[in-house]
Amino acid sequence: MALRGNLRDFTITQLLNLINLAQKTGTLVVDGPSEQAYISFREGKLAYARVGQEDGTLATVLHKANRLTVNQYRAIVERAGNITDKELGLLLINSGYLTQEEILANLQGYFTEVVRRLFTWVEGFFRFEADMMPPTDRINVRLDLENIIIEGSRQLREWEQLQDEIPSLEMALKFTDRPLKNVNLSVEEWRVVSFINPKNTMKQIAQTNKMSDVEVRRVVYGLLQAGLIEIVRPEGMVVQQHPSTFPTQDKEEQKSLVNKLIGRIRSL
Amino acid sequence: MQTVKMVVTGPFSAGKTEFIQSVSEIDVVATERRISNAAERSVKEATTVAMDFGRITVDEDLVLYLFGTPGQKRFDFMWEILSEGMLGFIVMVDSTRPETFREARSILETFRAYAPTPYVVAANKQDKEDAWDLEDMRHALRLESSVKFLPCVANDKNTVKSVLLELLYGIIAEMDKKS
Numbered sequence: 486m487a488l489r490g491n492l493r494d495f496t497i498t499q500l501l502n503l504i505n506l507a508q509k510t511g512t513l514v515v516d517g518p519s520e521q522a523y524i525s526f527r528e529g530k531l532a533y534a535r536v537g538q539e540d541g542t543l544a545t546v547l548h549k550a551n552r553l554t555v556n557q558y559r560a561i562v563e564r565a566g567n568i569t570d571k572e573l574g575l576l577l578i579n580s581g582y583l584t585q586e587e588i589l590a591n592l593q594g595y596f597t598e599v600v601r602r603l604f605t606w607v608e609g610f611f612r613f614e615a616d617m618m619p620p621t622d623r624i625n626v627r628l629d630l631e632n633i634i635i636e637g638s639r640q641l642r643e644w645e646q647l648q649d650e651i652p653s654l655e656m657a658l659k660f661t662d663r664p665l666k667n668v669n670l671s672v673e674e675w676r677v678v679s680f681i682n683p684k685n686t687m688k689q690i691a692q693t694n695k696m697s698d699v700e701v702r703r704v705v706y707g708l709l710q711a712g713l714i715e716i717v718r719p720e721g722m723v724v725q726q727h728p729s730t731f732p733t734q735d736k737e738e739q740k741s742l743v744n745k746l747i748g749r750i751r752s753l
Numbered sequence: 754m755q756t757v758k759m760v761v762t763g764p765f766s767a768g769k770t771e772f773i774q775s776v777s778e779i780d781v782v783a784t785e786r787r788i789s790n791a792a793e794r795s796v797k798e799a800t801t802v803a804m805d806f807g808r809i810t811v812d813e814d815l816v817l818y819l820f821g822t823p824g825q826k827r828f829d830f831m832w833e834i835l836s837e838g839m840l841g842f843i844v845m846v847d848s849t850r851p852e853t854f855r856e857a858r859s860i861l862e863t864f865r866a867y868a869p870t871p872y873v874v875a876a877n878k879q880d881k882e883d884a885w886d887l888e889d890m891r892h893a894l895r896l897e898s899s900v901k902f903l904p905c906v907a908n909d910k911n912t913v914k915s916v917l918l919e920l921l922y923g924i925i926a927e928m929d930k931k932s
Contacts, residue, residue, distance in 0.1 A: 656866055
């Protein structure tokens with residue numbers, strides 16, 4: 486039977502576990518909330534990964550890892566024409582600029598990072614294509630999945646805990662009375678803090694900062710634990726009272742009804 | 754006949770069914786099942802899987818219904834359905850079981866997001882020796898000072914009445930604020 490389904494029913498960690506145990510070869514294609522990922526495996530080991538619009542070429546990976554300067558990267562992209570990753574790798578090794586181990590370690594780091602990003606995807610569809618393999622010009626690695634699976638399970642537990650602590654991102658945040666002094670905040674935390682206002686929902690803050698649901702929850706949770714902020718209903722939000730809350734829409738009658746309830750409860 | 758409803762929510766075994774039973778004029782219609790999970794069974798033998806349902810008749814034209822939500826997380830799909838059209842809600846927390854405080858916080862946040870209705874938080878089992886102090890619980894539950902946090906004993910009618918009255922006073926105050 487085709488290996489395909491919904492991430493809500495089958496998590497990325499469970500999929501990796503299955504691929505690992507069954508020693509599968511092929512590509513896992515995941516349609517996430519806003520982008521698509523391709524993760525390739527050979528005999529149950531991670532071989533290659535690509536996500537969204539990122540080209541994932543060796544030059545890009547090395548540039549991101551600060552192993553190639555901006556000028557070197559530009560020169561390769563503009564002048565090297567259709568050079569394949571394998572050819573570029575050989576050139577870098579032969580010129581003594583990088584070792585084979587360094588190239589493989591950078592690729593492994595990049596592919597692992599792509600898989601890590603998938604752990605935050607909880608909505609989406611997946612399918613496993615046994616016949617699909619990475620383009621032949623790309624360098625493949627051979628990475629055991631066990632450590633990635635353990636890390637994924639850890640992140641899943643964290644995600645579940647964060648989901649429990651902050652169930653809805655439609656709520657807003659406001660500062661408590663504690664002054665925000667002598668607090669060491671990370672760049673991510675500052676990005677959230679600068680938008681804290683009872684008018685902004687956490688969802689809006691995440692979208693403005695291009696943060697995932699998990700990332701914004703993680704930052705908010707830290708600030709909540711430190712007692713710096715609290716969760717409030719968004720200010721100015723037009724909330725329609727449910728029509729069936731009161732049997733009447735007349736405000737005076739509603740008040741009289743509540744007073745009747747008060748009288749009755751007192752008399753119990 | 755006019756009807757209004759209030760919802761009593763909270764973690765598993767917080768005392769929601771008892772709370773409703775204490776003031777309902779009818780025997781609470783509870784859908785209880787024996788618990789299959791060993792850890793949960795060590796706390797109590799049966800739990801509410803759908804909802805509790807209690808009634809207080811105010812006069813011949815007005816009836817208040819009290820709905821208790823199922824406490825187990827796997828039935829949380831019922832929460833939104835039950836919260837529709839509620840006048841307000843009560844979050845029950847067992848003062849002797851700090852391991853449930855995190856879940857109580859999560860339930861409170863979920864209900865706050867469902868509806869902008871007034872609510873109170875009731876610290877149940879305050880008569881027990883191992884009950885946490887209200888002030889400590891307020892911190893653990895991360896309740897703002899403006900949130901009404903009330904001591905309660907779910908099988909003591911008077912404390913249950915106090916909790917319901919505080920919620921109703923909150924509803925009146927909210928109405929005054931809007932008008």
